[in-house]
Amino acid sequence: MQKITLDEIDLNEELVLARPVILGTGVKGFSSGVPVSETVLAALKRLGFHEVWVRGKDEQQVHILSGDDDEEEADQLSKTEKYSLLKNDIAVSLADIMTEKDPQREMLRIRNISRGAGALMKRGALTTLDPDRPPSQIKALKIFSESVISVKKLEKFQSMCYDLIEKEFAPHEIDKVQLNLNDNRIEGSYLFNHMANCGLYFLATLQRYNADLKKKGAVSSELKYSPGFDHKKRKETLFFYSDEEVMSGTLAAFMHDVGYLHDGMAEILFKDGRIGPEEHNILKKHVEVTMNVIQYHIFFTNRPLAKTTIENHHERLDGSGYPKHKTKLHTFAKILGMIDCFDSMVIDRPWRKKFSRAKVLEWLYDSSEVKTTPDGTIVEPMFDRDLVIAFEQILMLYEVGEVVDLYHVKSTDPIFKCVIKEQNKGRPDRPVVELIKCYTDPNKQVEGKVLNLKNLKDLYLGESTDFRKEPIV
Numbered sequence: 033m034q035k036i037t038l039d040e041i042d043l044n045e046e047l048v049l050a051r052p053v054i055l056g057t058g059v060k061g062f063s064s065g066v067p068v069s070e071t072v073l074a075a076l077k078r079l080g081f082h083e084v085w086v087r088g089k090d091e092q093q094v095h096i097l098s099g100d101d102d103e104e105e106a107d108q109l110s111k112t113e114k115y116s117l118l119k120n121d122i123a124v125s126l127a128d129i130m131t132e133k134d135p136q137r138e139m140l141r142i143r144n145i146s147r148g149a150g151a152l153m154k155r156g157a158l159t160t161l162d163p164d165r166p167p168s169q170i171k172a173l174k175i176f177s178e179s180v181i182s183v184k185k186l187e188k189f190q191s192m193c194y195d196l197i198e199k200e201f202a203p204h205e206i207d208k209v210q211l212n213l214n215d216n217r218i219e220g221s222y223l224f225n226h227m228a229n230c231g232l233y234f235l236a237t238l239q240r241y242n243a244d245l246k247k248k249g250a251v252s253s254e255l256k257y258s259p260g261f262d263h264k265k266r267k268e269t270l271f272f273y274s275d276e277e278v279m280s281g282t283l284a285a286f287m288h289d290v291g292y293l294h295d296g297m298a299e300i301l302f303k304d305g306r307i308g309p310e311e312h313n314i315l316k317k318h319v320e321v322t323m324n325v326i327q328y329h330i331f332f333t334n335r336p337l338a339k340t341t342i343e344n345h346h347e348r349l350d351g352s353g354y355p356k357h358k359t360k361l362h363t364f365a366k367i368l369g370m371i372d373c374f375d376s377m378v379i380d381r382p383w384r385k386k387f388s389r390a391k392v393l394e395w396l397y398d399s400s401e402v403k404t405t406p407d408g409t410i411v412e413p414m415f416d417r418d419l420v421i422a423f424e425q426i427l428m429l430y431e432v433g434e435v436v437d438l439y440h441v442k443s444t445d446p447i448f449k450c451v452i453k454e455q456n457k458g459r460p461d462r463p464v465v466e467l468i469k470c471y472t473d474p475n476k477q478v479e480g481k482v483l484n485l486k487n488l489k490d491l492y493l494g495e496s497t498d499f500r501k502e503p504i505v
């Protein structure tokens with residue numbers, strides 16, 4: 033099983049789809065096992081797909097199942113596929129909250145509303161955050177935001193989020209969660225898919241982090257607000273986040289970039305080709321626009337935590353972020369900033385190729401290391417290491433059944449071709465693999481040999497290297 037771009041597909045190789053192709057409405061476009069024929073290939077291209085999971089016709093199909101021996105389960109989707117479907121449903125719901133079901137039409141509609149709002153409000157009202165806005169402008173912004181975000185649909189979306197918090201991503205379930213979200217993004221739905229990915233990554237990472245806090249003896253953050261609480265002790269007390277707070281952060285993560293849909297930004301973001309420095313500066317304004325769309329919306333009036341999470345999602349602990357170069361950030365903003373970077377770096381953009389998931393995780397590790405300069409000054413990193421570790425716990429880098437090259441630390445060329453057999457919890461970069469062939473000595477009989485990379489630090493997969501300083505446990 034391999035993920036390859038549509039242009040790389042050789043029709044003579046008799047490939048079949050290794051995973052279903054989902055069309056974004058929760059309905060499978062093509063089931064797994066469907067032969068990749070000229071017609072299927074043309075249809076995929078027409079639908080805007082860039083890459084698919086394929087396997088050889090006779091190659092065994094590998095399933096990652098939540099239950100083992102249940103026969104009915106064997107026909108069901110793998111866990112990865114289930115999360116992909118869930119993520120697609122969420123992406124569609126997010127587009128739906130914006131009144132239209134079709135994301136492309138939605139963008140057009142919103143662009144038109146934006147133009148109307150431009151006349152209604154003073155120029156620049158959407159791109160500036162003004163604490164002293166005149167009441168007339170606040171009223172105009174409120175009308176605008178409630179016209180672009182449906183209150184009723186957001187309520188429905190919220191109850192779906194409660195469901196996720198209580199079931200699939202509940203603290204006692206979070207140990208089982210490993211996300212490898214489908215990154216097949218049909219043209220025009222990029223933003224909704226990105227926000228859906230970020231929401232799910234955010235929720236899982238936060239719940240993972242919450243579980244770690246509880247293990248350390250943290251008490252519920254709701255205690256902070258109780259009348260009997262000793263506020264002098266507040267600084268020394270470790271708190272975990274309540275479901276209500278988790279909900280505020282999750283909603284923020286799902287909505288964090290809606291500003292891109294307004295004020296002419298979508299045209300820049302989705303244009304073909306390189307985005308110039310001036311255009312980048314315009315795009316940076318999406319934070320202010322998102323805040324203006326969210327903060328006057330009736331749904332977010334009593335959710336200050338959602339607002340600060342969105343407002344600071346591009347700020348970094350070392351002050352290199354924007355718009356205000358803040359360094360003191362709420363945990364939620366730190367998580368959203370980190371997973372937002374991850375999700376945008378693992379997909380192709382018109383101006384650059386995507387980075388491998390392992391490479392981006394490596395970068396997150398590097399960017400969360402506290403460094404000391406030769407003169408002894410401590411340099412704060414961009415991200416929080418504890419949160420990178422929490423994120424790593426819920427991330428799946430390689431799928432079972434995926435074919436990957438295996439390298440030795442001392443060589444730049446791959447040594448073995450192998451297939452992923454099993455995950456090692458908490459070490460997504462070091463799964464158990466089965467060798468397929470030896471590149472350096474093709475006559476060497478290695479087929480079927482199983483290696484647990486957790487115990488073999490000199491070997492690494494794909495572009496990933498051993499970037500952790502901590503011992504493997």
Ligand SMILES: [Fe+2]
Nearest residue numbers: 288289345346
């Ligand atoms: Fe953003």
Ligand SMILES: [Fe+2]
Nearest residue numbers: 226288289372
């Ligand atoms: Fe984003």
